[in-house]
Amino acid sequence: MSAVPVVLRALYEGERTMERKLLETAARDAAEHEVHHVAVDLARWSHEHAERLAEAAEPYGLRLPRSAEDPPATDDRGERAARALDDPRPGLSLLNDLRELHLAATGNSLDWEMLAQAAQAEKDTPLLDLATACHPQTLRQMRWTNTMIKTLSPQLLSRAGTPSPDA
Numbered sequence: 145m146s147a148v149p150v151v152l153r154a155l156y157e158g159e160r161t162m163e164r165k166l167l168e169t170a171a172r173d174a175a176e177h178e179v180h181h182v183a184v185d186l187a188r189w190s191h192e193h194a195e196r197l198a199e200a201a202e203p204y205g206l207r208l209p210r211s212a213e214d215p216p217a218t219d220d221r222g223e224r225a226a227r228a229l230d231d232p233r234p235g236l237s238l239l240n241d242l243r244e245l246h247l248a249a250t251g252n253s254l255d256w257e258m259l260a261q262a263a264q265a266e267k268d269t270p271l272l273d274l275a276t277a278c279h280p281q282t283l284r285q286m287r288w289t290n291t292m293i294k295t296l297s298p299q300l301l302s303r304a305g306t307p308s309p310d311a
Contacts, residue, residue, distance in 0.1 A: 148262050148271070149204045155255040156197040156208045162248045162285070163190035169241040176238065182288060183245075189281045190252075200274050235300025239293065246289035253282045 166187035173179045191211060198208040260275035262268075 146204070146262070146266065148259070148266065148268075149201065149206050151255055151259050151262060152197055152201045152204060152206060153208065155252060155259060156194055156201065158248065158252040158255055159190045159194040159197065162245070162252060163187045163194065165241075165245055165248055166190065169238075169245060173238050173241065179238065179242075179292065186285050186288065189278075189285070193278045193281070196274055196278065200271055235296070239297060239300055242289050242293050242296070246286060246293065249282055249285040249289060253279065253286060256282055 166183045170180045170183035170187065173183075194208075195210060198210055201208045256275050256279035260272060260279065263271035263275060
């Protein structure tokens with residue numbers, strides 16, 4: 145019995161989560177123009193990946209909702225963002241968002257790798273083609289989040305460590 149449907153579902157959910165987190169980060173951190181614009185672009189990739197995974201899952205008996213049928217779920221991050229506005233160190237919120245995005249992209253990357261290996265073992269050319277097309281974009285998401293963390297950490301963490309004048 146093939147475990148491909150399990151990986152397809154996990155990867156689909158991971159890409160939907162990545163799309164949602166990228167869009168939330170873009171909205172919350174609109175003042176950081178590079179973060180905002182690149183996050184929106186990268187969210188489109190995850191959206192496309194989820195759509196393609198939903199289509200690829202059908203031959204395996206899985207019906208994964210398309211975006212028009214089921215918008216990305218939301219969680220309490222909006223509340224966390226509102227609380228972060230009260231924090232005199234808003235840079236920490238952005239770094240946390242980037243960290244969460246990096247971890248999500250890393251999980252998706254591992255799932256793409258497992259899917260590619262399973263597709264190769266089962267000689268499923270369409271599934272292997274899908275993994276080969278999408279995995280590099282997920283790796284790019286990882287590189288972007290890692291680069292942004294490296295770029296912003298020195299500035300935001302040293303600024304965050306400075307006591308506010310009201311303290």
